[in-house]
Amino acid sequence: MNAVAEGEADAPSKPVILHLVGGDFALGGLMSFVRDITREPLPGFDQFVWKYRKYPRENSAIVSLGWSKNAERSIPGDVMGAVLDVIPLYFWLRKRRVMIFHAHSRLGLLLSAIVGLVRSIPVISTVHAQRRHTGMYRVLWRLTGATVVFNSRATCLHYGYAPDAAHILTPTIRWPGPPQAGGGRFVVSSHIVRLKNIHLIVTAFLEMAQDGQSLHIYGFSPDVPEPDYQEEIARLAKPHPNIRLHQWNPQWADSLCEDDIFVHAAEGEAFGIVMLEAYSRGCRMVVPMGTFLEDLPCAGVFRSPPDSSDLAKTMAEAFAFPTSVNLWQQRQPMASQFSINDTRQAHIEIYKAKIHEN
Numbered sequence: 001m002n003a004v005a006e007g008e009a010d011a012p013s014k015p016v017i018l019h020l021v022g023g024d025f026a027l028g029g030l031m032s033f034v035r036d037i038t039r040e041p042l043p044g045f046d047q048f049v050w051k052y053r054k055y056p057r058e059n060s061a062i063v064s065l066g067w068s069k070n071a072e073r074s075i076p077g078d079v080m081g082a083v084l085d086v087i088p089l090y091f092w093l094r095k096r097r098v099m100i101f102h103a104h105s106r107l108g109l110l111l112s113a114i115v116g117l118v119r120s121i122p123v124i125s126t127v128h129a130q131r132r133h134t135g136m137y138r139v140l141w142r143l144t145g146a147t148v149v150f151n152s153r154a155t156c157l158h159y160g161y162a163p164d165a166a167h168i169l170t171p172t173i174r175w176p177g178p179p180q181a182g183g184g185r186f187v188v189s190s191h192i193v194r195l196k197n198i199h200l201i202v203t204a205f206l207e208m209a210q211d212g213q214s215l216h217i218y219g220f221s222p223d224v225p226e227p228d229y230q231e232e233i234a235r236l237a238k239p240h241p242n243i244r245l246h247q248w249n250p251q252w253a254d255s256l257c258e259d260d261i262f263v264h265a266a267e268g269e270a271f272g273i274v275m276l277e278a279y280s281r282g283c284r285m286v287v288p289m290g291t292f293l294e295d296l297p298c299a300g301v302f303r304s305p306p307d308s309s310d311l312a313k314t315m316a317e318a319f320a321f322p323t324s325v326n327l328w329q330q331r332q333p334m335a336s337q338f339s340i341n342d343t344r345q346a347h348i349e350i351y352k353a354k355i356h357e358n
Contacts, residue, residue, distance in 0.1 A: 014046045015099035017351060018063075020108030022085060023071030024052040027221065027248055028191045029273035030104055030128050033171040036340055037347060045099075045351060050089065050108070065092055071107040073225060075133070082110035089115060099355055100124060103146070106131070113144050122354045126169075127151060130158040130268040147354055152292040154270035167350060170292060171273050172343045175335035176253070178328055179281045183257025186315065187283075189218040189274045190266065192230045197265035197306050202236045202243065204311035205263075213319070214242045215263075218252040253277040259323045261286065263315060265306055276338060282328025284318045286311065296334055300327045 019034055038047045038061045048063045055064045065088045068081030089111065101112040103125045112123045123146040131137065137159060141148055149167040150156040156163045186205060190196045198217065205215045217233070224230050237243040246252070253274075256262070262278035263286045271292045278285055279293065284300045287293055293301050300321055304314035336342070 014044065015355065016096050017042070017045050017047045017100050017102055018096075018098050019047065019049045020101055020103045020111055021049055021051060021071065021105050022066050022068055022081060022107040022111065023105070024055050024069050025071065025191075025225065026055070026058075027219070029171060029271075032250075032273050033126075033128070034104055036172055037344060040344075042344060042348065044348065050085070050111075053088075063092065065089070068107060070225065071105045075106070075136075078105075078107040078110055081107045082114055085111050086114050090118075093119065093121075100351055102126065104128060109137070109140050109144070109146075112146075113140055116144055122357070123147070124149060124350060124354060127155055127159065128271070130155055130270055132268075134159050147350060149350065151271040153295055154290050154292060158270065169343055169346055170271060170338060171276065172338045172340040173273065173276055173280060174340065175280050175332075175338065179256055179258040179283075181258055183259035184213075184323075185257075185260050186213065186215045186319075187218070187256065187260050187262050187278070188215070188264070189252050189262075189277075190264070192219045192221070192224055192233060193226045194229050195267055197267065198229075198233050199236060200265050200306060200308045200311055201263050202233065203308040204315055205243070206240065207308065208312040208316045209242065214244065216244050216246060218246045219248050220245055221248050253281060256281045256283055258282055258328065260284075261315065261318050263311075264288065265304070265311060267306055279331060280328075280335070280338075282326070282331060284321050284327070286314050286318050297330055299325065299330060 021034060034049055038049060047061055049061050050063050050066060052066045052069050053064050057064055067084040067088060070077055071081060098121055101121050101123045103109040103112050103123060109125055123144040125141060125146040126149045128151050149169050151170060153163045153168060156166045156168055188201055190198060192198060220230060237245055260283050262283045264272060264275055265288060266272060270290060275287055286302050286304055289303045289305060302314045302318045304310045
């Protein structure tokens with residue numbers, strides 16, 4: 001199957017969806033979402049995922065041929081990355097009946113726009129975050145004729161689209177059973193990069209922490225895009241034995257207990273898969289303002305601006321929320337809203353409509 005993924009075999013009989021991601025990052029919600037929708041065969045389509053040439057082939061869907069190692073770091077970097085990737089992508093396309101580009105990153109959207117200058121391929125753009133320069137994205141969507149899919153109502157509004165007339169598909173998870181008893185920790189799970197504001201959470205915790213309280217941060221990795229920031233967080237935490245740093249583990253949420261408090265402070269992130277994972281396990285939560293959680297039952301969910309003093313007060317408020325309230329039970333009706341089967345079917349309908357449109 002890897003030969004098929006690299007374009008060395010005959011063209012498949014089914015139309016191909018090529019998920020344009022790029023770069024070498026393997027962690028985070030974006031790749032979690034792409035893995036979910038490509039994990040199993042999609043009826044009527046073959047799916048592949050465009051990544052950096054040294055990215056490990058997790059499965060036969062991965063096309064590790066790109067020349068750009070980085071994605072989503074900066075606009076100039078993504079422009080250069082798209083230019084680097086266009087030649088290997090062009091040669092891969094020569095042996096493929098690609099019907100749709102599904103862009104999940106800024107690099108992927110730019111790459112689809114460049115390829116569109118010489119070959120007409122329909123584009124779908126899934127928007128995973130609230131970025132600045134919204135006008136640039138709207139220009140690229142018009143230029144490529146993209147069908148735009150937003151990950152939340154808040155993200156849709158951020159880019160100036162009307163939710164009632166837009167495609168909104170949230171990422172999905174497999175809803176867990178009841179959490180194990182106990183806990184009481186403050187827990188962070190995140191890519192360790194500056195826009196996630198881990199430093200603010202550490203500072204806030206130290207400001208409000210009482211005897212016996214602990215902060216656990218999941219997400220450390222030997223291969224990170226911002227090693228200096230990871231080292232900064234390690235230095236902040238080192239003098240404090242009640243702050244514990246953990247390597248990234250895709251199953252991190254399995255360790256959550258019913259009395260744990262999840263803390264998130266990322267900017268421009270209306271939907272984070274880690275927020276949904278913590279929500280589904282009935283945790284008390286401290287999250288930014290303007291996330292998808294505002295459209296759900298929000299008992300036990302506390303909002304805070306990205307300021308360490310405000311975070312400290314909100315974390316203390318969340319800790320004081322009574323643990324006798326069964327938040328997992330209250331949130332159970334939301335499970336169907338995040339069904340992978342429903343999301344996969346919605347993608348099939350969008351793909352079919354896009355093909356017929358062209």
